[in-house]
Amino acid sequence: xxxxxxxxxxxxxxxxxxxxxxxxxxxxxxxxxxxxxxxxxxxxxxxxxxxxxxxxxxxxxxxxxxxxxxxxxxxxxxxxxxxxxxxxxxxxxxxxxxxxxxxxxxxxxxxxxxxxxxxxxxxxxxxxxxxxxxxxxxxxxxxxxxxxxxxxxxxxxxxxxxxxxxxxxxxxxxxxxxxxxxxxxxxxxxxxxxxxxxxxxxxxxxxxxxxxxxxxxxxxxxxxxxxxxxxxxxxxxxxxxxxxxxxxxxxxxxxxxxxxxxxxxxxxxxxxxxxxxxxxxxxxxxxxxxxxxxxxxxxxxxxxxxxxxxxxxxxxxxxxxxxxxxxxxxxxxxxxxxxxxxxxxxxxxxxxxxxxxxxxxxxxxxxxxxxxxxxxxxxxxxxxxxxxxxxxxx
Numbered sequence: 308x309x310x311x312x313x314x315x316x317x318x319x320x321x322x323x324x325x326x327x328x329x330x331x332x333x334x335x336x337x338x339x340x341x342x343x344x345x346x347x348x349x350x351x352x353x354x355x356x357x358x359x360x361x362x363x364x365x366x367x368x369x370x371x372x373x374x375x376x377x378x379x380x381x382x383x384x385x386x387x388x389x390x391x392x393x394x395x396x397x398x399x400x401x402x403x404x405x406x407x408x409x410x411x412x413x414x415x416x417x418x419x420x421x422x423x424x425x426x427x428x429x430x431x432x433x434x435x436x437x438x439x440x441x442x443x444x445x446x447x448x449x450x451x452x453x454x455x456x457x458x459x460x461x462x463x464x465x466x467x468x469x470x471x472x473x474x475x476x477x478x479x480x481x482x483x484x485x486x487x488x489x490x491x492x493x494x495x496x497x498x499x500x501x502x503x504x505x506x507x508x509x510x511x512x513x514x515x516x517x518x519x520x521x522x523x524x525x526x527x528x529x530x531x532x533x534x535x536x537x538x539x540x541x542x543x544x545x546x547x548x549x550x551x552x553x554x555x556x557x558x559x560x561x562x563x564x565x566x567x568x569x570x571x572x573x574x575x576x577x578x579x580x581x582x583x584x585x586x587x588x589x590x591x592x593x594x595x596x597x598x599x600x601x602x603x604x605x606x607x608x609x610x611x612x613x614x615x616x617x618x619x620x621x622x623x624x625x626x627x628x629x630x631x632x633x634x635x636x637x638x639x640x641x642x643x644x645x646x647x648x649x650x651x652x653x654x655x656x657x658x659x660x661x662x663x664x665x666x667x668x669x670x671x672x673x674x675x676x677x678x679x680x681x682x683x684x685x686x687x688x689x690x691x692x693x694x695x696x697x698x699x700x701x
Contacts, residue, residue, distance in 0.1 A: 326459040328358045331452060333440050334467035335361035337372065338591025338608050340423035342465055343433070345612040347426055348381060351620045358461070359427060360436045360454055365420035370571050371488065371530060372419065372605040373522065375409045375669050381609065385418040388524050390503040393665070397508050397657030404505075404665040411503050413522050413530070414605075416569075440468060445585035463625060465615070467591035473578050478699070480639075480646040483539070484602035485572035487546035488532035490524075491554065491563045498523035498558075506660075508653035510553050514541060516645060516652025519553050528566070531558070536575060536602075536645055536652060546570075575599050577639045583626050588615070595629065599638035601672055634674045636700060637681070643696040650692040662687035 332339045343359060346352045389412045395402045427433045442453040443466060451460045475481055504521035511517065515537035523529040533549045535541070554560050573592060580595035582588070590596065596607040614627040629635075644650050659668055663684055670676045671684050685693070 326358075326457070327356075328434075328459065328461045329355040329463075331358045331360065331459060331461040331464045332467075333360050333443065333452060333464060334591070334593075335359055335365055335420075335424070335435075336467055336591065337419070337605060338467035338594070338596065338612070339465070340365075340419070340427075341608050342590060342612045342615060343427055344381065344423050345609075345616045346619075347430060347433075349616050349620060351616075353430075353432055356432055356434070357430075358434045358436060358459060360438060360440060360452070360459075362437070362439050364437055365424060366417075368415055368417035368567060368569070370416040370569050371522075371532070372414045372416070373411065373520070374603065374605040375406065375411050375673075376606070377408045377410075380412075382414060382419065382422070385414055385422045386412045387415050387418060388413045388500075388522065390501065390522075392502045393505040394502060395506050395656075395660045395665075396504070397506070397660065398651075398653050400657050400661050402660060403502070404660070406665045406669065409666060409669050411505065443587060445587045447585070450586040462586065464587045465590050465625075466587055467589075467593050469574075469591075469593040472574075473580070475576075475578055478577075480577045480642050481538075482536050482575040482642065482645060483572050484534065484536055484575050485540050486532050486534040486570070487550065488530055488569045489550055489554075489565045490528065490530050490567040491560075492528050492566050493560060493563050494527070496526035497560055497563075498526055498529045500525050506656060507553075507557065508656065509557055510549060512651065512653060514545070515648075517549070518653070518656075519550075519557075521558070532569075540572060573597055573602055573604065575602055575642060575645075577642050579629075579635075582629060588625050590615070598672070598674075599635075600641040603672060606673060630674050633678075633681070636697070637685075639700050640693060640696045643699055644692055647696075649696070650689060655688060658688050659684065 332342055389410045391405060391407050391410060393404050393406050393411050395404060427435060436454060438454040440452055440454055444451055449460055450464055451458055452464060500523040507519045510519050515535055517535045520532050521529055531550060531554060533546055576599060580589060580593060582594060590611060591608055596611050597604045598607060611627055615625045618625050645652055667680055
């Protein structure tokens with residue numbers, strides 16, 4: 308009888324003991340998986356229990372990440388293709404650019420997901436959970452999430468889920484960078500796989516600032532991505548109409564197959580996302596790691612993840628300082644112009660690449676330029692529209 312009572316008490320305790328972890332990562336997209344990989348590769352978190360939660364398993368090639376680096380990065384092993392030569396096509400201007408020491412790199416979504424989740428599953432201290440995050444809270448006494456009615460606790464939650472569009476303050480702007488991409492295949496050689504097209508503004512600007520980038524994988528296979536900076540999404544047929552027009556008119560290809568498709572939308576906003584709420588630390592787009600003026604995110608996520616890991620390893624708060632205020636000022640000024648359409652976006656980017664070395668532009672877009680370099684770049688852009696927009700930001 309005493310034995311049965313002990314078993315009952317043990318089972319009751321087991322059922323009521325909260326699910327406690329050292330860290331919880333919510334969202335298994337680029338930001339959540341990148342942070343997990345940075346933790347694992349540091350070799351310093353083997354004694355920490357870590358829960359990774361997402362509403363679905365990542366088993367589709369649903370997106371592509373493009374970025375530039377001067378040396379091999381943490382995800383070099385899964386870089387699908389990289390280029391030293393990139394084209395820019397703007398307003399009555401084209402330029403072939405040797406971007407070395409930078410390389411323009413492309414990672415396929417499915418390769419990233421498989422690599423990261425495979426690495427995570429090898430770790431005994433990681434738990435992966437598929438479920439809907441219903442609630443997230445952090446007070447002075449506890450930090451927790453609720454997933455499908457079940458509660459989990461942690462010292463810190465690293466959240467990449469943007470649950471809803473934030474309430475914008477006066478003079479805050481919100482545009483969308485939205486894109487549809489085709490991977491097309493041809494029977495005969497049609498592409499120079501050693502050259503990528505970074506931006507091509509020769510496509511129609513009827514819906515707003517729009518460009519295409521083209522990433523050839525081989526002589527017979529390429530990614531063609533139609534991208535816009537606008538307030539609203541287009542209809543499905545409008546994306547396809549523009550892609551078809553670009554392939555036939557500018558690539559000069561009439562016979563091709565669409566092997567794969569992808570679609571996505573990310574916010575470009577002057578809204579300043581919070582870096583934390585008590586012990587909830589925001590990462591990815593939810594943590595302000597999408598560059599407001601260009602939409603580039605991948606490299607900023609890697610820098611942010613590395614900084615978080617470094618602070619945790621050194622037993623510091625994982626709250627990382629936001630980017631320098633002058634870069635936010637530059638981004639906000641450009642977004643003001645795009646929002647009010649006071650200057651065509653393609654003219655801005657044409658002047659940017661026409662009047663500056665590509666390495667200087669890439670360094671500037673990475674928030675790694677010097678003030679002297681920034682003054683040169685700013686002086687290459689139309690003076691009055693930018694001055695008026697800058698005064699509005701001030």
